[in-house]
Amino acid sequence: MSLELKNVEKKIGLDTHIYSTNLKLEKNTINILLGPTLSGKTTLMQIMAGLDKPTNGEIWFNEKNVTGMKVQKRNVSMVYQQFINYPNFTVYDNIASPLKITGVSSDEIKQRVGKVAELLKLSAMLNKKPNELSGGQQQRTALARALVKDSDLILLDEPLANLDFKLREELREELPKLFEDRDCIVVYATTEPSEALLLGGNTATLLEGKVIQYGKTLDVYNKPNSLVSAQVFSDPPMNITKIKKSGESCSFLDNSVNWKTKINIKDGEYKVGIRPHNITTYKEGNNSLEIKGKVLISELSGSESLIHFTRGNLNWVSLSNGVFQKNVGDEMNLYMNADEFIYFDENERLVING
Amino acid sequence: MNKTINQKAWFFVIPVFVLVAFNAIIPLMTVVNYAFQETFGNNVFMWEGTRWFKQIMLSERFHASLGRQFLFTFIILFIQIPLGIAIALTMPKEGIGVPICLVLMSMPLLIPWNVVGAMWNIFALPDIGFLGHSLNALGFDYNFTQQIGDAWFTTILMDVWHWTSLVVLLSYAGLQSIQPAYYQAAEIDGASRWAVFTKIELPKMKKVLTIAILLRFMDSFMIYTEPFVLTGGGPGNATAFLSIDLVKMALGQFDLGPAAAMSLIYFFIVLLVCWVFYTLMMRNEGNQ
Structure with a gap:
């Protein structure tokens, strides 16, 4: 059938x-x-x-x-x-x-x-x-x-x-x-x-x-x-940022975040999708990357905390386990794991996952 | 809970009391006043008790007009409700046809009662009216001013023309509120058109139809202007419905006592029938 x-x-x-x-x-x-x-x-x-x-x-x-x-x-x-x-x-x-x-x-x-x-x-x-x-x-x-x-x-x-x-x-x-x-x-x-x-x-x-x-x-x-498919299949919405890669070192376009990578893709600019639950208020694992953000909205959903924050002129979403109450306008540190990034090329097709 | 006492609240309530008193209670009490007393003018009243009520309840004239009234209302409902639903079912559900149909349907409702009566009077005149003349030309012996059957036929036709639209509009609103998913579900089940009508459309229209029947009952039971202008209650008393008979008694014969008693009885019949009807129709809704 x-x-x-x-x-x-x-x-x-x-x-x-x-x-x-x-x-x-x-x-x-x-x-x-x-x-x-x-x-x-x-x-x-x-x-x-x-x-x-x-x-x-x-x-x-x-x-x-x-x-x-x-x-x-x-x-x-x-x-x-x-x-x-x-x-x-x-x-x-x-x-x-x-x-x-x-x-x-x-x-x-x-x-x-x-x-x-x-x-x-x-x-x-x-x-x-x-x-x-x-x-x-x-x-x-x-x-x-x-x-x-x-x-x-x-x-x-x-x-x-x-x-x-x-x-x-x-x-x-x-x-x-x-x-x-x-x-x-x-x-x-x-x-x-x-x-x-x-x-x-x-x-x-x-x-x-x-x-x-x-x-x-x-x-x-x-x-x-593709990026579109990832966005449809992500709630809260996926965070997207541009990065550049040269050799083993990667960084956000504004150089605010740098990390080493072993993934085998050619050098150049990529779009990276980061799922909200991969950005947390606490460190997970040893190779966490630290980013800074300014709290926009902080809401609790059950025992999860959803924190919307801004970096530059972009809005980001993070989802952490546990209850964290943040005040609007606070500067805070958040942590994410580069192994879980999803890389898309300039046509927004998937390049590599993690 | 602590209630704060605030006498100023009366300011908001009093206007309503005054308004209701002036437009309902005072006129009604005047009628009650006449119903229990005899008057010879000059504000001289004599107590009569329930005499006028007994007289009306036993009078053959009242029985006859009440009978005519029920027959008329029954025929009106029997024609207008199914016809209204049928027309609503055939109306388009979307597109440019919707506003056209709605405007056409509303036209009769916008015409004043006495104009409707005058229009139909001229329309049905056997010698010069289009309807009357045509019927006679076709070989029917039609004359609504002379023949009882023709007078009833014309009165009913006029009321159907005037008021079926109301049933159509209400039914149409009821039909429009049924979600398309119901029709799809019925289609998947393989339900026939008749089953869709009886199992989905009618139950979903129940509330608006209750309102439609109630409104049409009340209006047709209290009908006055149109038959008054059309037939004047004639020939003889053939189309003298309750209100026409009442006005004849009150203003024609100036029998104020019996007329007042009759209007109270009339009022209670309308009230009673509406209440019974509404309770019956809504009985199954109670346990929701």
């Missing part, structure tokens, strides 16, 4: 919503579409589902051309950011609705709904209506509707975006388990890099209607093929 997009392109009027895209999704995988809003995730999903037709290109499913085939014949299910359930049906009838239309026997419906409801912890509320449930339970019902019918393709369009933090964490942890033993392709759209890392599988980074990179999630994270 596989889903393949061949040169898929989507234009509406003069606007190109999806630039020519090639993508092959394999059976039993979770595929994450990661990108900011308006990067084309939803459009791409609707094309995959058959809710929308591509302007050019073809969609192949199981070695069969399904371009233009109606969504009802494609055995797909979809979960949306909004909690979409039939308002007048009970939870039970909502979950059963995709089965009823296909004409499954009522005994089997009962058994399958029961099983899915248990999986999603909905057994106690099968007789309630959606508007009597919390947001999390409504989205669980929508998930159950998607899971009940053994689809070949399950599409989830930012399913956790409308939930509050706590419910989001809870459901996010359960999600990978839900898809574990299923014979299907899962596509999951999200704006959050942390969600992609948690779900694993494969990730495609998207920006402005273009798929930037597709591969195993960790590979995409560790070896972004």
